[in-house]
Amino acid sequence: MANISNLKMTPPTNRLVGDVPKVGIRPAIDGRLGGVRESLEEQTMAMARGVARLISENLRHPNGLPVECVIADSTIGRVAEAARCAEKFKKEGVGLSITVTPCWCYGAETMDTDPLIPKAVWGFNGTERPGAVYLAAVLAGHSQKGLPAFSIYGHDVQDAGDTSIPADVAEKLLQFARAGLAVATMRGKSYLAMGGTSMGIAGSIVDPAFLEAYLGMRSESVDMSEFTRRMEENIYDPEEYQRALDWVKENCREGKDYNPSGKQHSREQKDKSWETSVKMALIARDLMIGNPRLAELGFGEEALGHNAIASGFQGQRQWTDHFPNGDFMEAILCSSFDWNGIRQPFIVATENDHLNGISMLLGHLLSGTAQIFADVRTYWSAESVKRVTGHTLSGRAASGILHLINSGPAALDGTGQQSKDGQPVMKPFWEITPEEAVACLEATTWHTSNVGYFRGGGWSTRFLTRGDMPVTMCRINLIKGLGPALQIAEGYTVDLPPAVHEVLNERTDPTWPTTWFAPTVTGSGPFRDVYTVMNNWGANHGSISYGHIGADLITLASMLRIPVYMHNVAEDRIFRPSTWAAFGTRDLEGADFRACANFGPLYGKY
Numbered sequence: 046m047a048n049i050s051n052l053k054m055t056p057p058t059n060r061l062v063g064d065v066p067k068v069g070i071r072p073a074i075d076g077r078l079g080g081v082r083e084s085l086e087e088q089t090m091a092m093a094r095g096v097a098r099l100i101s102e103n104l105r106h107p108n109g110l111p112v113e114c115v116i117a118d119s120t121i122g123r124v125a126e127a128a129r130c131a132e133k134f135k136k137e138g139v140g141l142s143i144t145v146t147p148c149w150c151y152g153a154e155t156m157d158t159d160p161l162i163p164k165a166v167w168g169f170n171g172t173e174r175p176g177a178v179y180l181a182a183v184l185a186g187h188s189q190k191g192l193p194a195f196s197i198y199g200h201d202v203q204d205a206g207d208t209s210i211p212a213d214v215a216e217k218l219l220q221f222a223r224a225g226l227a228v229a230t231m232r233g234k235s236y237l238a239m240g241g242t243s244m245g246i247a248g249s250i251v252d253p254a255f256l257e258a259y260l261g262m263r264s265e266s267v268d269m270s271e272f273t274r275r276m277e278e279n280i281y282d283p284e285e286y287q288r289a290l291d292w293v294k295e296n297c298r299e300g301k302d303y304n305p306s307g308k309q310h311s312r313e314q315k316d317k318s319w320e321t322s323v324k325m326a327l328i329a330r331d332l333m334i335g336n337p338r339l340a341e342l343g344f345g346e347e348a349l350g351h352n353a354i355a356s357g358f359q360g361q362r363q364w365t366d367h368f369p370n371g372d373f374m375e376a377i378l379c380s381s382f383d384w385n386g387i388r389q390p391f392i393v394a395t396e397n398d399h400l401n402g403i404s405m406l407l408g409h410l411l412s413g414t415a416q417i418f419a420d421v422r423t424y425w426s427a428e429s430v431k432r433v434t435g436h437t438l439s440g441r442a443a444s445g446i447l448h449l450i451n452s453g454p455a456a457l458d459g460t461g462q463q464s465k466d467g468q469p470v471m472k473p474f475w476e477i478t479p480e481e482a483v484a485c486l487e488a489t490t491w492h493t494s495n496v497g498y499f500r501g502g503g504w505s506t507r508f509l510t511r512g513d514m515p516v517t518m519c520r521i522n523l524i525k526g527l528g529p530a531l532q533i534a535e536g537y538t539v540d541l542p543p544a545v546h547e548v549l550n551e552r553t554d555p556t557w558p559t560t561w562f563a564p565t566v567t568g569s570g571p572f573r574d575v576y577t578v579m580n581n582w583g584a585n586h587g588s589i590s591y592g593h594i595g596a597d598l599i600t601l602a603s604m605l606r607i608p609v610y611m612h613n614v615a616e617d618r619i620f621r622p623s624t625w626a627a628f629g630t631r632d633l634e635g636a637d638f639r640a641c642a643n644f645g646p647l648y649g650k651y
Contacts, residue, residue: 057109066140076122140229240359461511
């Protein structure tokens with residue numbers, strides 16, 4: 046049994062350079078002194094305080110730190126006060142803004158004109174003062190000036206003295222804040238390519254222009270020989286290495302060696318692979334975020350890291366033909382726990398597929414949870430399953446299932462061994478108990494890698510994701526002449542009878558983790574049926590996040606000006622900037638493409 050004493054919670058911390066972004070609240074007001082403005086001061090500031098309280102009480106950064114809100118020092122009635130607010134927000138590190146008002150205000154004077162931060166406006170639905178009139182006027186100003194903003198307007202009329210936030214307003218405020226914080230968190234951070242192109246996979250041809258123009262991120266790279274150098278020159282913390290290796294021996298259970306007897310590695314080779322795999326995990330983490338311990342050991346330059354919020358490891362084939370593969374490194378870093386305890390997962394994409402790595406990053410920033418990286422490998426129709434196993438698929442699986450499986454960074458959280466209200470879940474790390482981390486480890490076996498694929502050996506994970514978890518699969522693809530485009534598929538993990546799973550799983554590589562996924566079908570378009578989802582998926586990889594976060598992904602994509610060309614999110618959950626309606630109201634997908642093309646990438650002009 047895994048050792049629970051080694052899996053204590055680590056305190057939330059910001060491991061990247063730069064403060065975590067804050068949410069700015071802008072209380073806008075009618076500037077007419079002499080009775081009008083004075084009568085509205087308390088109501089307007091109460092709205093601002095209420096929004097700040099809602100966000101602070103309900104949201105955390107993915108690193109576990111609380112989300113802080115900054116309220117302007119005064120209500121904003123004229124341009125000088127808007128300027129003072131902008132200056133305060135700049136000093137405080139505000140990354141997105143929400144303007145609130147119960148009344149008419151001077152739109153062009155009071156609006157937020159920072160072109161680089163997402164912005165929303167909540168106009169109070171009341172009859173005493175025209176908050177809705179200001180909302181419409183200032184949104185028109187945002188559209189006219191090319192500064193898209195999100196419109197928040199309650200469904201039901203409230204009394205002037207009502208300081209509550211209606212449920213529909215709260216939902217939009219939080220949806221906007223989650224996506225806006227993701228935008229602000231990525232800005233200025235790095236994607237670190239550890240190696241180059243893997244086996245001709247286009248997603249691992251890292252595109253700096255995409256990272257810079259759409260995400261505001263740097264593109265950093267190191268050759269995989271840096272791993273060799275650091276291992277040979279002992280550029281890692283030797284004390285942590287020994288502690289990590291001991292932890293692995295105690296907590297990572299070995300499984301069957303599926304290689305032919307004549308090609309199986311010796312015990313000595315397997316032990317050496319463990320040692321190399323643990324060193325690779327330490328080195329990859331240090332490359333991403335740095336490690337002050339290295340400076341103490343005399344490696345000041347290596348101690349700095351690359352300030353990488355996400356990374357990818359090429360591996361195949363130049364590395365894996367000679368050295369142990371990166372499966373352990375990727376799987377343990379992407380999980381929410383290791384020898385240092387329960388902590389924020391890292392984002393490490395297998396085969397350096399930076400497009401799937403960024404997709405994983407989006408899911409992590411929105412949900413706070415670890416992500417599953419997988420091949421979108423096989424569509425199993427109900428007829429095919431019946432033919433091969435004699436079993437009739439039923440329930441959510443009745444229309445067929447997708448076999449999601451890959452050798453690399455399927456986080457161990459993906460076992461589904463965490464629980465809430467008796468249901469399997471994947472939690473943000475600050476909610477995971479030591480017992481749940483142990484359960485994830487015990488549901489996982491580590492197998493000597495298939496030497497046909499990985500001549501240098503290594504260790505691959507094997508687990509089976511529990512069914513009935515709501516999940517969202519997404520993927521960013523780059524299209525010549527169009528740029529990035531996002532696809533989204535919400536659905537559920539499903540359970541198969543053990544014997545059925547075994548038959549299907551043994552037809553591919555049984556040393557890799559499996560997630561059986563049933564996307565929610567709509568009967569039309571790319572979601573006509575499960576086969577059509579598979580047939581329309583734009584690449585060989587997908588990122589799977591816990592929860593139905595498709596609506597949040599759509600909101601986030603609109604902020605970045607990345608169109609969404611395939612999704613099964615209900616129309617009433619979609620929340621985009623108000624000006625998107627000007628590009629068409631009947632064909633929302635087409636309007637999204639036109640709006641994104643019109644405004645261009647968020648950082649493309651700056």
